[in-house]
Amino acid sequence: MLNEKPTVKSTIKGWLYLLPMLVITITFNIYPIIKSFLMSFYTKYDFYNDIVSAYGFSNFTYLWNDPDFHLAVRNTLVFVIGVVPLNIIISLAIALLLNKIKFLAGAFRTIYFLPFVTSTVAIAQVWNWIYHSDYGLLNYLLGLVGVNPINWLNDPKWAMPALIIMSIWKGLGFNIVLFLVGLNNINTRYYQAAEIDGANAWRQFTNVTLPLLSPITFLVTVNGVIGSFKVFDEIFALFQGSSGPSKSALTIVYYLYEKFYTEWKYGIAAASGVVLFFLILFVTLIQLWYSRKHVHY
Amino acid sequence: MQVTFKDVTLSYDGKRDILKHLNFVIQEGSLVCLLGPSGGGKSTTLMLISGLLAPTHGQIYFGDTDVTKEDALGRKVGMVFQNYALYPHLTVQKNIEFPLKMAGLSRADRAKKAHELAALVHVDDQLDKKPGELSGGQQQRVAIARALAKEPSILLLDEPLSNLDARLRIEMREEIRRIQRETGVTTVFVTHDQDEAMHISDQIMVLHDGHIQQFSTPKTLYASPDNLFVAQFIGEPVINSVPASALSHDLAGVVSDDILSRAQTAGIRPEALTLPQRALDPLTTLHGKVIEFDQFGRESTAKLDYNDLQLISTEMGQLPHNTQELDFTLEKKGFFLFDADGKRIFGGDDHAE
Numbered sequence: 001m002l003n004e005k006p007t008v009k010s011t012i013k014g015w016l017y018l019l020p021m022l023v024i025t026i027t028f029n030i031y032p033i034i035k036s037f038l039m040s041f042y043t044k045y046d047f048y049n050d051i052v053s054a055y056g057f058s059n060f061t062y063l064w065n066d067p068d069f070h071l072a073v074r075n076t077l078v079f080v081i082g083v084v085p086l087n088i089i090i091s092l093a094i095a096l097l098l099n100k101i102k103f104l105a106g107a108f109r110t111i112y113f114l115p116f117v118t119s120t121v122a123i124a125q126v127w128n129w130i131y132h133s134d135y136g137l138l139n140y141l142l143g144l145v146g147v148n149p150i151n152w153l154n155d156p157k158w159a160m161p162a163l164i165i166m167s168i169w170k171g172l173g174f175n176i177v178l179f180l181v182g183l184n185n186i187n188t189r190y191y192q193a194a195e196i197d198g199a200n201a202w203r204q205f206t207n208v209t210l211p212l213l214s215p216i217t218f219l220v221t222v223n224g225v226i227g228s229f230k231v232f233d234e235i236f237a238l239f240q241g242s243s244g245p246s247k248s249a250l251t252i253v254y255y256l257y258e259k260f261y262t263e264w265k266y267g268i269a270a271a272s273g274v275v276l277f278f279l280i281l282f283v284t285l286i287q288l289w290y291s292r293k294h295v296h297y
Numbered sequence: 298m299q300v301t302f303k304d305v306t307l308s309y310d311g312k313r314d315i316l317k318h319l320n321f322v323i324q325e326g327s328l329v330c331l332l333g334p335s336g337g338g339k340s341t342t343l344m345l346i347s348g349l350l351a352p353t354h355g356q357i358y359f360g361d362t363d364v365t366k367e368d369a370l371g372r373k374v375g376m377v378f379q380n381y382a383l384y385p386h387l388t389v390q391k392n393i394e395f396p397l398k399m400a401g402l403s404r405a406d407r408a409k410k411a412h413e414l415a416a417l418v419h420v421d422d423q424l425d426k427k428p429g430e431l432s433g434g435q436q437q438r439v440a441i442a443r444a445l446a447k448e449p450s451i452l453l454l455d456e457p458l459s460n461l462d463a464r465l466r467i468e469m470r471e472e473i474r475r476i477q478r479e480t481g482v483t484t485v486f487v488t489h490d491q492d493e494a495m496h497i498s499d500q501i502m503v504l505h506d507g508h509i510q511q512f513s514t515p516k517t518l519y520a521s522p523d524n525l526f527v528a529q530f531i532g533e534p535v536i537n538s539v540p541a542s543a544l545s546h547d548l549a550g551v552v553s554d555d556i557l558s559r560a561q562t563a564g565i566r567p568e569a570l571t572l573p574q575r576a577l578d579p580l581t582t583l584h585g586k587v588i589e590f591d592q593f594g595r596e597s598t599a600k601l602d603y604n605d606l607q608l609i610s611t612e613m614g615q616l617p618h619n620t621q622e623l624d625f626t627l628e629k630k631g632f633f634l635f636d637a638d639g640k641r642i643f644g645g646d647d648h649a650e
Contacts, residue, residue: 187380187382189378189379189380189382190382190384192349192376192378192382193376193378193382193384194384194395195349195368195369195370196347196349196369196370196374196375196376196396196444197395197396197399197443197447198370198396198399198400198447199395199399203399207384207395208384211384211386212385212386214386296385296386
């Protein structure tokens with residue numbers, strides 16, 4: 001009944017419907033978040049017996065003074081700035097092209113989507129070969145245009161660009177599909193109207209496509225920024241379980257992983273997680289604020 | 298601008314022709330409706346005038362200039378779409394200014410022109426709003442202002458009223474007529490609503506099956522339809538169409554034998570069946586039974602049975618209560634005979650011949 005008043009019984013029934021998802025979310029999302037916040041304040045922790053004997057801010061002061069963590073933050077920001085804008089521009093360009101062709105459009109969509117559904121480890125193996133300094137495809141192609149071989153994976157200067165290129169490529173498929181949906185949702189009438197109003201192809205793109213695509217662009221950006229901040233498995237797989245030559249691909253999550261699993265410094269690991277959380281929150285809030293003005297729903 | 302179509306044919310797939318050898322002239326400064334059922338080719342004809350579509354064969358002239366190869370921009374047409382197609386991210390003012398911006402006018406000139414047009418279409422108090430905040434009628438007005446902004450050679454409207462509710466539709470069609478008169482721009486209006494077309498246009502072109510069925514004034518269209526399709530398409534309630542043979546007994550001596558022998562279908566407008574005492578210009582008298590009589594406000598419809606055929610009349614308001622059988626008059630005006638091809642061979646303007 002649409003006009004039913006809530007009763008105790010109906011409320012309990014409602015909660016029962018919510019229960020399965022609630023249990024999973026609380027166990028695997030809410031509880032770990034609270035726990036890691038708490039853990040970031042553990043300064044004396046006996047993890048064999050799970051006894052905390054002292055709380056404090058020393059984990060954060062440690063991070064503040066740790067050059068490795070500074071490097072991790074810097075690398076993460078370089079990675080985000082390197083991946084997200086390029087990824088958006090390239091995937092939008094490909095989506096525009098795919099939207100124009102009718103022939104084999106489905107086949108191309110599938111091909112571009114494949115990297116997204118393929119395991120990161122498998123992808124990294126292939127890219128390991130592509131990046132190989134002696135037998136790699138990339139150096140071979142660069143050699144054709146007269147560029148000397150680059151030691152992509154072992155040169156600290158080139159490890160981060162190598163990681164960024166692979167991550168852009170891996171993320172394209174998903175964003176292309178989102179952009180295609182967005183492009184399809186733009187009524188062709190707008191283009192006809194713009195054509196009659198005297199807009200050429202480029203001005204139709206800037207005056208119709210870009211503004212009407214802004215909700216999708218916003219979604220892709222927020223999603224891409226958050227995903228890139230959390231980068232880990234690409235590094236682990238591409239550099240075979242290391243953070244790259246002389247830590248050149250050490251990111252915040254990789255730092256967290258090392259502190260947690262190899263050094264067993266749980267408090268510091270949790271503290272770096274908290275820092276990442278606020279970093280992402282801060283950047284996302286800036287994006288939300290920007291979207292108020294520039295995203296047209 | 299006068300628009301001339303010379304033998305224009307259009308096919309989308311190269312096999313089936315959507316428009317077949319279209320020839321017509323739209324006079325400068327007139328308001329012409331393209332009327333017809335869905336899929337009849339009216340929107341396609343409009344797209345051909347706009348330059349968004351190019352004809353497969355034939356030529357299109359604006360005045361004396363051949364514009365067949367010109368695109369929409371070159372032809373300088375203004376267009377209003379069914380869903381208005383206002384840019385949702387721009388304010389009303391920016392929407393109206395858009396064609397001017399594309400033409401490279403200065404900011405001040407654009408603003409001045411936009412204010413003038415907004416005043417013309419009565420949206421000058423809405424300039425800073427986004428289209429989403431406006432009602433359908435207001436959006437329609439803005440769309441017209443935008444189409445008029447570049448002083449188009451021709452204003453094209455593609456089913457502009459079909460997204461509005463009934464009352465607003467009547468208001469907006471009067472508005473379109475007013476704006477057209479004030480600006481004097483040649484206007485082509487697509488609609489599938491015959492009532493709309495009858496009220497607004499100087500001339501109506503009825504399109505069906507890729508052919509022009511008739512191109513004339515609304516009055517002529519109603520009073521002397523060229524063929525059965527036009528007769529059935531125009532008019533509410535729909536014209537009574539019955540086999541001519543059923544009437545042959547009553548028409549003998551009134552209509553020449555030659556015409557009667559060729560007649561296939563008879564068309565009788567509901568107002569052409571009246572009570573004998575109210576008849577103006579009777580052709581003959583028929584006899585039938587009353588099946589049903591309904592009164593709706595000032596309108597009434599009577600369903601009559603004539604030789605087992607059902608006829609509808611709107612002129613039986615004075616019918617005495619409980620009438621079972623009656624003699625009724627068939628008026629000359631509103632009675633047509635059509636031959637086997639659907640062509641009119643009796644009634645209408647040339648019925649004197």
